[in-house]
Amino acid sequence: MSVSARPAAAGPRFRALLVHANPFQRVTPVPAYGLERLRTAAESTGAEVEILDPYLVAEDAIAAARAAAERLQPHVVGLGIRIIDDCIVVDHPAANGHGPIDVSFLLPEIRELRRALGEVVPEATFVAGGAGFSACPQECLEYLGVEWGVVGAGEDAFAAICAGRPLKQIPGLLRRGDEQGIGAYHLGFGGPTKRDPLYAPANSFPVRTRIGCAMQCAYCTAANLMRRHANTDIGVVLDEIAQTVEWTKARGVGRVPIFFADDEFNLPDEKHSIAVLRGIVERGLADSVTWRAYFNPTPFSDELAQLVRETNGLVSITVDSAAEKVLAAAQKPFRRRHLDELV
Structure with a gap:
């Protein structure tokens, strides 16, 4: 579904799975506020939108994501990428500012999550977004093998996706290989956010x-x-x-x-x-x-x-x-x- 993420007008209700692709939930759990905002923005379209926080709710995040995708069979899978790495300087007195750096690069794990979801719902359109993603969107799209992304606020773009607009016509959507990267950052707001009981x-x-x-x-x-x-x-x-x-x-x-x-x-x-x-x-x-x-x-x-x-x-x-x-x-x-x- 590269041109439009929506089924035919006479087809089934549009379904979207928003995945909090944040392995750091195991360390410091936070509400998936951005995904809650997206779901709130899409309410008026009548779409069925689910939020999944696999690294928070399951020991095996990949298996949980597979199960959710298999059950929902979404037309669109949104990957909320909040953090791409954690960079911690290891201090010790002799380092004089040149000590080692402990970095946990999280994108390989997120790529495995994306791969697993793609195996379950190969016809789904994948869209990436989130704070970490927005810092280097083109690099993330290339690394993850995802075609579309949203830089900055994604409420308007996600609502348009759920309403069935052709992806190429949606302002705020970035395509892999486009010249624009963080320059496509969208400043936008929706209404008051409806919270997920999980949080x-x-x-x-x-x-x-x-x-x-x-x-x-x-x-x-x-x-x-x-x-x-x-x-x-x-x-x-x-x-x-x-x-x-x-x-x-x-x-x-x-x-x-x-x-x-x-x-x-x-x-x-x-x-x-x-x-x-x-x-x-x-x-x-x-x-x-x-x-x-x-x-x-x-x-x-x-x-x-x-x-x-x-x-x-x-x-x-x-x-x-x-x-x-x-x-x-x-x-x-x-x-x-x-x-x-x-x-």
């Missing part, structure tokens, strides 16, 4: 208030976005928080833990974050949530600090160094004085 016991529930990144740090793949970013509508953010609180409390959770899944919650300025937190207070949600987010050391006004306190927030300051030379070389959007003022 009810999660230690936090992601909520995205913006997409992209306002920074251009020298060492980060997000620098390739050239500071492209956009804010989600405040009403949509607050609706999602309110729905998550209602949904989670119905499952026995007391105060609901939220993680604002933004690169930096207070960049490019703090107006958006202040509006989100003020909205939490005005909607009477402050006593029902705790939350955390990544912050740049600046801007951080007294007003923002007070709202963090009122809404039970936990601030994670993303500081790589306090040395001026290192901060300048890394193109960080703060300096030592900002860190001193904040502390």
Whole structure:
């Protein structure tokens, strides 16, 4: 199904299997928030969409994926690739900055998952996406043997796939061999996300208030976005928080833990974050949530600090160094004085 992923109009209901292709779930489990957003976006199409998190729910992830594909017989298989490797510097005093690096390359395992799924449903169209994929999309498509991918937000593209639009006509879809790579990154938003019951016991529930990144740090793949970013509508953010609180409390959770899944919650300025937190207070949600987010050391006004306190927030300051030379070389959007003022 290379031209259109949809069966004939008189055929069966369109079916899609969204697979959280994240072996790191064995180490640090997280909700498949991106896949939840895709499924929510496709609701209006009438498609049957299932989420599978094989590395979370099964000892044998490959067997679990095979079984799910055999049962559902999907027309489209989406591979959500959140992480492509973990890179951990092994420190010891004698290394002087040149110590060994422990890298676990995860794509070989993901390729085996893709191969197994392809054996079960050889006629299905495979589409890759996710944060890790979006950092090097063409390289991932080539390595995995996948024809199509979505760089950045995939809600609109996935809904169009489920609605039966020809793949070549869908904005936001990238094809293997195209000239575009991360330059095809799509900034887009849907409505409030409907959660999967699988993640009810999660230690936090992601909520995205913006997409992209306002920074251009020298060492980060997000620098390739050239500071492209956009804010989600405040009403949509607050609706999602309110729905998550209602949904989670119905499952026995007391105060609901939220993680604002933004690169930096207070960049490019703090107006958006202040509006989100003020909205939490005005909607009477402050006593029902705790939350955390990544912050740049600046801007951080007294007003923002007070709202963090009122809404039970936990601030994670993303500081790589306090040395001026290192901060300048890394193109960080703060300096030592900002860190001193904040502390």
